[in-house]
Each structure stands twice: as structure tokens, then as C-alpha cells.
Amino acid sequence: MQDLIAAQTINLIYAVTLLAVLSLGLAVIFGLLGVLNLAHGEFIMLGAYCAVVVRQNGWPFLTAIPLAILVCGSIGYVIEVLIMRRLYRRTFDTLVATWGLSLLLRKSAEAVFGLTYRSVETPLPGTIDVFGVPYPAYRLAVIGLGATAIFVLAIWYGNSRTGLRIRAMTGNPELAQSLGLSVKRLAAGTFVTGTCLAALSGVMIAPLVPVFPYMGLDYVLRTFFVIVVGGLGSVIGLVYGALAIGGLDSAVSAFSNGTYGYLSVIVLAIAFLWLRPRGIHVRG
Amino acid sequence: MSAAKAGIMVVLAVPFAFGEYALYQMSLYFLYAVAAVGVGLCWGQVGVLPLGHALFFGIAAYLAGFVLIAGDNAPWLLLLLPLAALVAGIIAFAIGILVFRRVGESGPYFSMITLALSLLAFQVTTNWASLTGGFDGLKDIPSLPGLDSTMANYAASAAALVAVLAGGHWLMASPLGVLWRAIAQNERRVALFGFNTNLLKAVAFGISGLFAGIGGTIYASQQGFVTPQVVGFGLSAELVIWAAVGGRGSLVGPVIGTLLIGTLTSELRDTFRFWEVLTAVSFIVVVLFFPSGLVGLMDPVVRWLDGKPKVRDDIEAPVSVRNGAPPRRLKIDQVTVRAGEVLILDRLNLDLGSKGISCIIGPNGAGKTSTFNVVSGEMRASQGVVTYGDLVLTRMAAHRIAATAGIGRKLQFPSVFPDLSIAENLAIALWSGRASASDLLRPWVRRWTSPLLRQLRLRYAFLSSGARKASELSHGERQILELSMAILTEPRILLLDEPCAGLSPDETSTVIDVIRWASEATGCAVVIIEHDMSLVLKLADAVYVLHNGTLLARGSVKEIQANEDVRSIYAGNRK
Numbered sequence: 001m002q003d004l005i006a007a008q009t010i011n012l013i014y015a016v017t018l019l020a021v022l023s024l025g026l027a028v029i030f031g032l033l034g035v036l037n038l039a040h041g042e043f044i045m046l047g048a049y050c051a052v053v054v055r056q057n058g059w060p061f062l063t064a065i066p067l068a069i070l071v072c073g074s075i076g077y078v079i080e081v082l083i084m085r086r087l088y089r090r091t092f093d094t095l096v097a098t099w100g101l102s103l104l105l106r107k108s109a110e111a112v113f114g115l116t117y118r119s120v121e122t123p124l125p126g127t128i129d130v131f132g133v134p135y136p137a138y139r140l141a142v143i144g145l146g147a148t149a150i151f152v153l154a155i156w157y158g159n160s161r162t163g164l165r166i167r168a169m170t171g172n173p174e175l176a177q178s179l180g181l182s183v184k185r186l187a188a189g190t191f192v193t194g195t196c197l198a199a200l201s202g203v204m205i206a207p208l209v210p211v212f213p214y215m216g217l218d219y220v221l222r223t224f225f226v227i228v229v230g231g232l233g234s235v236i237g238l239v240y241g242a243l244a245i246g247g248l249d250s251a252v253s254a255f256s257n258g259t260y261g262y263l264s265v266i267v268l269a270i271a272f273l274w275l276r277p278r279g280i281h282v283r284g
Numbered sequence: 285m286s287a288a289k290a291g292i293m294v295v296l297a298v299p300f301a302f303g304e305y306a307l308y309q310m311s312l313y314f315l316y317a318v319a320a321v322g323v324g325l326c327w328g329q330v331g332v333l334p335l336g337h338a339l340f341f342g343i344a345a346y347l348a349g350f351v352l353i354a355g356d357n358a359p360w361l362l363l364l365l366p367l368a369a370l371v372a373g374i375i376a377f378a379i380g381i382l383v384f385r386r387v388g389e390s391g392p393y394f395s396m397i398t399l400a401l402s403l404l405a406f407q408v409t410t411n412w413a414s415l416t417g418g419f420d421g422l423k424d425i426p427s428l429p430g431l432d433s434t435m436a437n438y439a440a441s442a443a444a445l446v447a448v449l450a451g452g453h454w455l456m457a458s459p460l461g462v463l464w465r466a467i468a469q470n471e472r473r474v475a476l477f478g479f480n481t482n483l484l485k486a487v488a489f490g491i492s493g494l495f496a497g498i499g500g501t502i503y504a505s506q507q508g509f510v511t512p513q514v515v516g517f518g519l520s521a522e523l524v525i526w527a528a529v530g531g532r533g534s535l536v537g538p539v540i541g542t543l544l545i546g547t548l549t550s551e552l553r554d555t556f557r558f559w560e561v562l563t564a565v566s567f568i569v570v571v572l573f574f575p576s577g578l579v580g581l582m583d584p585v586v587r588w589l590d591g592k593p594k595v596r597d598d599i600e601a602p603v604s605v606r607n608g609a610p611p612r613r614l615k616i617d618q619v620t621v622r623a624g625e626v627l628i629l630d631r632l633n634l635d636l637g638s639k640g641i642s643c644i645i646g647p648n649g650a651g652k653t654s655t656f657n658v659v660s661g662e663m664r665a666s667q668g669v670v671t672y673g674d675l676v677l678t679r680m681a682a683h684r685i686a687a688t689a690g691i692g693r694k695l696q697f698p699s700v701f702p703d704l705s706i707a708e709n710l711a712i713a714l715w716s717g718r719a720s721a722s723d724l725l726r727p728w729v730r731r732w733t734s735p736l737l738r739q740l741r742l743r744y745a746f747l748s749s750g751a752r753k754a755s756e757l758s759h760g761e762r763q764i765l766e767l768s769m770a771i772l773t774e775p776r777i778l779l780l781d782e783p784c785a786g787l788s789p790d791e792t793s794t795v796i797d798v799i800r801w802a803s804e805a806t807g808c809a810v811v812i813i814e815h816d817m818s819l820v821l822k823l824a825d826a827v828y829v830l831h832n833g834t835l836l837a838r839g840s841v842k843e844i845q846a847n848e849d850v851r852s853i854y855a856g857n858r859k
Contacts, residue, residue, distance in 0.1 A: 036392040083572065095392050096333060096528075096571050103521060104564035111557045217517060221400050228393070259407045266400045273383065273393055 006131040008254070014139050015250045018205065020242035021146040023223040024153065025198030031232045032166055032190050033088060038098040039079075040223060041216025042105035043072050043195045047202020048211040049109060052118045061123035064206070068199040075105075076195030080188045088173075088187065102216065109213040122207040138207060145204070154235035166190060222249075225269040231279020240280045244268065288453075290589055291536065295442050299435060307438050311506060313546045314441035315499040316519075318448045320526045320538035322495030325452055327524075328532035329461060330488040331468030335395045336402025337523050340372040340493040342515025344500030346409065347371060349422040349510045356426050365428070368504075369497035376493020380486030399520070406516035421511030428505045437506045444502055445539065448495050452535045455491065457727040459715055462708050464488055466701045473699050476660060477716040477773060478687030496523075522546070525567050531577025540578055601732035604717045604774040606690040611638045611776040611809040612673030614691075619658055619668035621651075621833075628654045630833035631668065636777070641803055641810045643820045645844075646830035647853060652813045653696060655830070656779050660693050661685040672777070687717065692775025692808075696782050698762035700754045706765065707750030710737060713769035736805065740768045743798060760791045767795065771802045778802070780812045784819060796822055829853075 026040040050068040054061065079101060087094045124141055127134035157163040168176040169186050177183045209215065222245060230241020245265055253261030272279065298310055319341045327333045347368035355362040379401070383394050409416045417423060431440055455461050466474050467481050475481045504510050513519065522545075530541020545563060552559040570577055616634040620627070629651045636642055644652050657663035659670055661682035670677040672689040685691055700709050707730075714732050715723070723729045741747045746761055747768060757765060767783055783799065784792045796819065803810045814820050820827060820841060827844045829837040837847045844850055 036396075083568070086572075091391050092331065092333070093572075095395060097568060099335065099524070100564060100568035100571060103525070103567065104561060107560040107564050111561055214517075217403065221396065221403065224396050225400075257411070259404075259411050262404055262407060266397070266404055269400070270382065270397060273397075 003133050006133045007135075010130055010133065010135055012247060012250055014143055016239075016242045016246040017143045017146040017150075018208075019222065019226060019246040020150055020239055021142075021204065022198075022201045022219055023226045023238055023242060024150070024201065025194040025196070026220070026223045027227055027232070027235075027238050028197060029191060029194035030227060032169075033084075033187060033194075034091060035084060035088070035094040035098065035191075036091070036224070037194065038095060038220060039102035039105055039216075040194075040198050041218070041220030042102045042109075043076070043198035043216075044202035044205070044219050045109060045211070045213065045216040046072050046075070046105065047199035047204075048120075048206040048209075048215065049113060049118075049202075050199070051120045051203045051206035052113075052211050055120050061120075061207075064203045065200065068203045069196050072195045072199035073192050076192040077188060079195075080191040084191060085184070085187070102220070106213050106216065113213065115213065117210040117212045119210060120206040142204060142208070150235060150239065157235070162186075162189075222265070225265055227279075228269050229272050229279055231276075237279055244280070288449075291449075292446065295446070299438060304434055307434050309547060309550070310543075311434070311438045311441040312503075313543055314438075314445045315503050315506065316523070316526070316546060317539040317542040318441075318445050318499035319496040320523050320530070320542045321445075321448055321452055321535060322492035322499075323523045324527040324530075324532040324535065324538035325455075325495070326488055326492040327527060328534070328537070329456065329464040329468065330485055332485060332489065333395045333524070334398045334489065334492065334520075335524065336398035336400070336517070336520045337492070337496055338517075338519035339398070339402040339405050339515050340376050340496035341500040341503070341519065341523075342405060342409070342510075342512075343375060344368045344372040344497035345504045345510045345514050346416060346422065348501040348504035349425045352425050352428070352505060353422070359429075362428065365501060368501045369494060372497025372500065373490050373494030376496075377486050377490025380489035381482070384482040384485050399517070402515060402520050403517060406512050409512040409515055416512070419512060421509055421513075422504075423509050425504055425508050425510065427508060431505055440502055441506065444498055448498060449535050449539070452495070454727065455725075456535065457730075458725050459711070459719060459727075459729050460484070460487070460724040462704065462712065462730065463715075463724070466704060466708075466712055469701045469703055470699055472662070472682075473695070473701065474712070475681075475683040476686055476693050476695075477712060477769075478683050479716070480681075480683045522549075525563060528567055529563075529570050529577055531579035533576050534579050537577045537579035544578070596728075596731060598733040599728060599731045601714055601718050601734045604734075606717050606774050606776055608807065609690070609776060610807065611690075613638045613671075614659065614777055614809070614811075615671045616655065616659070617669050617671065619665045619670060621654055621658060621663055622666050628833055629658065629665070632830075632834055634828060634835055636811055636828075637809065637826065639809050640825035641799065641812065641823050642826045642828060643812045643814050643824040644828045644830060645814060645817075645820060646836070649832075650830040651833040652830055653781055654833075656693065656781055656811075656813065659685075659779065660691055686773075686775075690717065690774075690776035691779065692770045692773045692777070693779045694766050694770045694781060694783055696785070696813075698759065698766050700757075700762055700766050700769070702753065702755035704754060705750055706747060706752050706754055706757075709754050709765060709769060710747065710750075710772060713772035716773040734772065736772055736774070736802075739801075739805070740771070740798075743794070744768070760787050763787060764791070764795065764798075767798065771798070771806065774806050775808050778808050778810045780810065782813055782815065784814070784816060792816075792819065799823065 022044060025043065026037060029035050029037045047068040050071060051061065051064040054064040054067060083097050084094065087097060122138045124138040126137050128137050128140055165181050165186055169181060169183050173183050226238065226241035226245045229244045231237035248268055249261040249265050252264045299307055319337060323334055323337050348365060351361055351364050351368060383397055410419050431437055463474060463479060463484055467484060471481050500514065503514070526541035526545055527538040529545055530539065531537025549559065549563065574580060614636040616632055619629050619632045621629040632651065632655065634655065644655065646652055654663060658665050659677065661677060661680055665678055672691070675689055677685050677689060711730050711732060714734060714737065719729060744764055754762065754765060763783065763786065770778060784795050787795060799810060812823065824841055827839060827841055828835060829844060829850050831853050836853065837844060837850050
């Protein structure tokens with residue numbers, strides 16, 4: 001019994017951390033630029049394919065990280081310059097444009113890699129005992145890395161000069177520009193950061209899930225709901241949101257099946273729109 | 285010959301021009317087009333993007349499948365078939381009410397929820413095998429009696445498409461369509477005219493769901509099978525692409541998009557690997573650079589086919605429900621409004637009498653516009669009540685305050701509907717308090733006029749050039765258009781927020797005349813926020829001075845000018 005509780009607890013921690021990490025990129029772009037990037041899931045998908053490619057060529061798993069940053073960073077940059085730049089503050093247009101982008105990336109992946117499911121061999125095989133329960137080592141690594149990434153990002157955003165500049169830009173773009181901040185470069189940097197974060201989380205999950213062109217759809221919805229429930233604009237809100245969505249989903253799915261888990265997540269998100277449209281954690 | 289007739293002739297010619305297989309293909313794509321028209325209606329008219337619209341197509345297809353299978357043994361059950369489409373429409377309407385009502389949210393949140401529901405439906409239909417047949421779907425669905433040949437199916441699909449187009453055309457030509465387009469441009473302004481915008485949006489979504497449902501119902505009979513694909517993401521996405529590329533702003537746009545992209549895709553998908561990448565690129569390009577889509581390119585042809593629009597005579601509008609009712613007292617009692625730590629209104633008491641013209645003055649940040657926002661229900665008071673006669677306004681929605689209390693408003697920045705014509709702008713104001721729910725479905729109601737409108741047109745000639753778009757007007761003309769619209773609703777209390785801002789001296793003096801005339805002609809009480817003291821001198825029967833969210837002084841213009849407190853807050857300004 002105790003083992004079961006311990007196993008379930010670690011599973012829950014794992015699910016929540018993973019969800020929070022997957023949401024980071026979306027939260028950065030939505031929270032700071034006001035753009036709901038519907039192609040977020042596709043950047044995760046591309047990141048996962050980077051891991052697939054690296055493994056197929058027999059390179060070490062970690063080389064997927066620079067590859068993902070290179071690929072998704074440059075795609076993100078090109079998209080920002082060609083499309084997003086002219087659309088900031090036109091929420092609806094950005095929605096449609098990023099939706100089109102998601103389609104483009106998905107169809108491109110389909111054209112290049114085909115529809116088959118790929119899997120990536122885990123870089124850390126074996127298990128480690130946690131509270132007497134053997135747990136897959138790679139999942140533990142995900143928990144550790146994910147928690148660190150969230151923590152570092154929160155500190156950086158609150159304390160760094162760039163964080164301050166970004167906050168100034170989101171607060172009042174015209175004023176920030178008149179103070180000599182290069183709003184264009186900051187916005188591009190933020191967008192690229194968001195796409196790279198998505199890609200890195202994609203690399204991270206590649207050994208855990210089947211990789212296929214349509215995998216991003218599910219992630220963009222889940223991570224969006226995390227942000228709806230958690231509230232925009234703070235890392236702590238993101239963690240709350242991941243706790244609520246990931247926790248509810250795992251709990252309901254454990255007792256019934258995945259469909260009900262998914263249904264409960266949608267109901268929760270609609271309930272939040274009704275009751276707390278700004279989420280659990282609202283920043284000042 | 286009109287464009288509509290040309291279209292119908294093309295539809296009739298297809299069976300003779302192409303072979304059996306093309307006919308079969310067309311029958312299927314006509315049904316998809318029916319659903320795409322629904323997406324176009326929602327997105328192009330109301331500005332709400334449904335990302336999971338296959339949901340309604342699929343719900344109706346499954347329901348129709350059940351009915352058709354059951355109807356094999358009990359033919360009378362086939363009479364229930366129309367319910368399949370209707371249920372899809374009702375579900376869409378319910379979702380619309382549920383999501384729009386609370387926060388009026390119709391941007392990303394709404395789109396994402398429709399997307400999520402469509403994915404959920406895919407999971408349910410895949411997993412609930414005992415009912416839906418699981419991943420393989422419902423099979424061996426008998427076709428409707430009489431619809432067993434390719435030709436008959438083609439005729440049924442074509443008839444459904446023509447019917448939906450005719451219905452859609454009628455909606456777009458009716459006042460409801462005008463209100464939808466107005467909502468897409470400035471939802472707040474529509475609500476301030478007393479229309480329940482969330483309900484209107486839900487109606488639009490419900491109708492677009494119904495359209496998709498009609499397509500789905502016939503689909504089940506025509507194809508003979510229904511799989512989870514019809515509720516899922518793939519079809520949802522394609523409906524959006526077809527509507528966008530064809531042109532979401534018009535009714536035929538989505539049809540052309542569906543027929544062109546749809547058939548090309550089924551031709552090229554297998555031979556040309558990057559075809560779908562290409563459609564994605566064309567989607568992005570169209571959405572960003574050619575919002576009117578392919579059909580926009582054909583505009584000149586359509587206009588040539590349709591010829592000049594006929595000008596018809598105006599119709600006298602019914603008398604406003606508010607006509608002649610004496611204004612009652614508008615009382616703001618101990619109202620406090622906070623934004624975070626900042627006190628915007630601090631236990632404000634304001635008794636705005638019930639006749640004549642009052643002016644509210646005060647330095648920037650005194651809480652003048654916020655007072656209006658509280659009265660018209662756009663800003664919530666954390667304490668205190670606002671009453672109009674014995675009506676408590678504080679907890680009422682903005683549109684109900686405008687409609688039931690008859691509180692009209694002109695906003696600080698001229699806010700008209702830029703992409704609507706002058707006539708349409710004025711008509712929206714006329715419908716407020718006059719049009720019943722069924723009037724909103726009667727196209728000729730767009731030709732309403734009223735004595736006030738005739739007099740306004742005599743004063744301002746530009747109001748008569750009805751076909752011009754409001755966006756073509758100058759700043760001053762837009763101020764006057766919005767003022768005219770506010771007057772046309774025959775409000776009992778008219779709140780004007782800096783009606784003369786940015787006007788030339790000449791324009792200012794005509795506006796002063798109009799305000800005076802309107803208050804006498806309609807018997808309404810007028811409350812004006814104004815900075816310009818010369819204007820206050822000319823207009824005000826009573827003056828209220830706000831400072832830091834409270835009432836500093838009230839009285840006649842003379843009394844206020846003599847008031848020491850007022851002088852001290854305006855010190856250095858000497859006005």
C-alpha cells in the first residue's frame with residue numbers, strides 16, 4: 001500500500017513537472033508578448049524530431065539540444081520577422097497566423113518524416129530506488145532538470161536586466177522604445193526564447209512518448225489550459241496551473257480512463273473562464 | 285443576371301459536363317461546403333473563429349446514422365432526421381452561451397475551447413465502441429429512401445447547399461447580420477445601444493453549428509458510414525482553411541474555397557507530397573494579406589453581374605418604447621470603485637436630477653469617465669448603488685441598462701462602426717428600443733427612418749449619403765455621427781463624454797445647437813463631461829465638479845465660478 005502511494009506520488013510530481021516545463025515556452029510568449037502561439041505544440045514536436053534524428057545518426061542524445069535550439073530558434077526568428085512583428089497587439093490575427101503556422105509545421109513534418117510513430121531510446125536506462133520504489137532513472141532526471149529550469153527562469157526574470165527590460169516593454173512598448181530599448185530586438189528575442197523552450201521540452205519528452213507529426217495538438221491544448229487555470233504573468237501561476245491540470249488529469253485518469261481525464265480538464269478550464277477568468281494566481 | 289443565378293446555373297451544369305465520379309466527389313464537397321459556410325458566417329461576420337467546427341458536422345452525422353439505421357425497421361423514425369441537424373445547432377448555441385456569457389470572451393479562449401471539444405469528441409467516438417462503432421465507425425448506414433443513385437445524392441447535396449446559401453444570405457441582409465458585423469468591429473458600442481451581444485454571438489455560433497449539422501446529416505445518408513474523423517481535428521482544420529482561402533467575408537467564398545482546395549487536395553495529396561504544405565502557406569498568405577480571399581478577386585465580376593443596387597423608399601419606424609417617457613432621477617449613492625490599490629471613485633454621491641443639461645467638470649483623473657462607466661454598467665462598483673427612478677442599475681449588465689433604463693451614451697473617442705455604411709450605423713441606433721427579436725430577421729427593417737432622423741439629416745447633409753463607409757468620414761463628422769446615433773435611440777438620459785473634443789469652432793457651435801435641440805425634442809436629460817468652460821457656460825443648467833473621485837461642488841455656473849475650492853484645484857489654470 002505504502003509503495004503504491006509512494007509510486008503514485010512520484011508519478012504525480014513527474015506529471016506536474018513535465019506539464020509545467022512543456023508550458024514554459026507558451027507562457028513566455030503569451031505572457032510577455034500577448035501572443036497565443038498556437039504553433040507551440042509543433043515546436044515541441046520539432047524538438048522531439050531533433051532527438052529522433054540525432055539518435056538515428058547514432059550521435060549522443062545530448063547533441064539534440066544544440067540541434068533543437070538551432071532549428072527551432074531559426075524558424076522562430078524567421079517567423080517573428082516575417083509574420084509576428086506586424087501583428088503584435090492584434091490578438092485575433094496572431095491567433096489565426098500561429099494556427100496557420102502550426103498547420104505548416106505539422107504538414108512539413110508529415111511530408112519529411114511521414115506519419116509513422118517513432119520512438120527514441122532513453123539515454124538513461126535503468127531504475128533508481130525512491131522511498132523503496134524503483135523508478136525509471138530518466139523520469140527522475142526529468143523531474144530534477146524541469147524543476148531547475150523553472151526555478152532558474154523565475155529568478156532570472158525577476159532579477160536580470162533583460163527581465164526588467166522585457167517587463168518594461170510589455171508594460172508600455174512606446175515608452176520603452178523612447179527610453180532607448182530596442183523593442184524590436186527584445187520582442188524577437190522573447191519569441192525565439194519561447195520557441196527554443198518549447199523545442200527543448202520536446203527533446204526532453206522524446207524518449208518518453210511516441211513521436212509523430214500530430215503530437216503537438218494535444219500539448220498546445222493542455223499547456224494552454226495550464227495557463228488559463230494558473231493565470232498569466234508569473235512562474236508560480238504556471239506551477240499552480242500545472243498542478244491543477246496535471247493533478248486532475250492523472251487523478252481522474254487513474255480512476256477511470258484517459259477520456260474522462262481529458263473531459264475533466266476541459267470542464268475545469270471552462271469553469272475557470274466562468275469563475276476566475278484571470279486564473280488562480282494573479283500578479284498585482 | 286445576378287451572381288446568384290449564375291451560380292445556380294453552374295451547379296445545374298455539372299452533371300452534364302462531368303462524369304459519374306466527379307459527380308460523386310462534388311456531392312461530398314457540397315456537404316463540406318455547407319459546413320464551411322457556417323465557419324465563414326461565424327468568422328467573417330461576427331469575428332469568432334471556431335477551430336473545432338467538425339464537432340457539429342460529426343454530431344449530426346452520428347445522430348443521423350443512428351436514425352437511419354433504426355429507420356430500417358421503423359420507417360417513421362426517419363421523420364426524426366432533421367432533429368440531427370437541429371441538435372447540433374442547439375449544442376453549438378449552448379456552448380456559445382456558456383462561454384460568451386461570463387466574460388464575453390470570443391478571442392483565443394473561445395477558439396481553444398471549440399478545438400478542445402472537437403478533440404474530446406474524437407476520443408469519445410473512438411473509445412465508446414458499443415455506441416459509435418469505435419475507430420471503424422458506424423457502417424452500413426442505409427441511405428434515405430429515394431437517395432440511392434449518384435444523381436439523386438448530387439441533387440440532395442446541391443439543394444442543401446443552395447438552401448443554406450439562401451438562408452445565410454437572408455441573415456446577412458437582415459438587421460441581425462448588420463449587428464453581427466458591428467459586433468466584430470466594436471462589441472462594446474453595440475452593447476451600449478442595448479443589444480445583448482453575447483446572445484447575438486451565441487445565435488451566430490448556433491446557426492453556424494446548424495449549418496454544419498445539415499451537412500453532417502446528409503453526409504451519413506450519402507456516404508453510408510460515419511467514422512470518428514468527421515468530428516475530429518482534421519476536418520475542423522480544413523473547414524477553416526477552405527473558408528479563409530475562399531473568402532470568409534462572403535457566403536460563396538467558403539464554397540469556392542471548399543470546392544477548389546478540397547478537390548485539388550484529393551487529387552494531389554498522394555502524388556505531390558508537399559501539396560498540403562503549400563495549402564498551409566497559402567492559408568497564411570491569404571489570412572495576412574488578402575482577408576477577402578479568392579472571392580475578393582472576383583468582386584468586379586460579381587458587381588457587374590448584379591448591376592446597380594436598387595434604391596428603395598424608407599419605411600417609418602415604429603415609435604420607440606422610450607418615446608415621451610419622462611426621465612427619472614439618476615442617483616449615484618456612496619459609490620466606490622477601486623483598481624488594485626488606486627481609488628478611482630471614493631464614496632461618490634451624485635444626484636443628476638431629471639431634466640435639462642448638466643455638466644460634469646473636474647481635472648484629469650477626477651473620475652468623470654469612470655462615473656459614466658459605472659452608470660452604464662461597464663465598471664463594477666465595489667460599494668454603493670446607482671439607481672434610476674426605482675431601478676437599481678448597479679448589478680445590471682451594460683446592455684440591459686441601455687435597453688431598460690434608456691441610458692444612452694456617446695464615448696470619449698468617436699466610436700462608430702468604421703466598416704459599416706453611414707446608413708447602417710444610423711439604423712443600428714434606430715433599432716435600439718424599437719426592433720423586436722423578429723424585426724431583427726426582417727431585411728426591410730434596415731430601411732427604417734424616424735422624424736428625428738429626418739431632422740438630423742436636414743442639419744447634417746452628410747448623414748444622407750448612406751452608402752459611404754463611416755471610415756471615410758473626418759474626425760468631426762464621426763463625432764457628429766456618433767452623437768446622432770446616441771440621440772436616435774431616444775434615450776431618457778443621454779451621457780455625452782466630451783462631445784466637442786477635436787471639433788472646429790464652427791462644428792462646436794452646431795453641436796451645441798444639436799444637443800439643446802435634442803434635449804428639447806426628445807425630452808431627455810443630458811449629462812455632459814466637458815473641459816471647455818466656454819461650452820459649459822453656454823450649455824449647463826447645473827454644474828458638478830468632481831475631484832479625486834468625490835463631488836467637490838455643485839450649483840449653477842455662476843456659483844461654481846465663484847467657488848473657492850473649485851478655483852484652488854484649477855489654480856494656475858484660471859478658467
